[in-house]
Amino acid sequence: MHQESKELSGPRYSPVHIRxxxxxTGNVEDASRALGFSRAKGYDLIRRGEFPCRVLRIGRTTRVVTASLLRVLESGVPEYNGTHTSRDTS
Known part of the structure; x- marks a missing residue:
């Protein structure tokens, strides 16, 4: 059982394993865990347009772009989508 816990917090969410x-694309839960926060926090950030990497909404499904997630994990620099933050164009 101890190995399962170690696996969830370690190699499973490493850039090498993700690649x-x-x-x-990947699901929000796994992407959130890779970034170090919970599924609920991930969906909250997506709702606010502040998830650190690109997401796609396909119908009622939300997917995280794998290439964007890898760039964020490797650089530590967020890639905000930006579509929700620039509503006022005047």
Whole structure:
């Protein structure tokens, strides 16, 4: 059982593992865990337009762009979507 806990917080969410096992997008729960916060916090950040990497909304599904997540994990610099933060264009 101890190995399972170690696996969840370690290699499963490393950039090497994500690059090898994820497709073009991943789910919000796994992306949030890779970034170090909970699923609920991830969805809250998405709702506010502040999730640190690009997300796609496809119908009722929200997916995280794997390439963007990897860039954020490797650089530590967030890539905000920006569509929600620039509503006032005047």
């Amino acid at each position: 090898a096992t994820w497709d073009g």
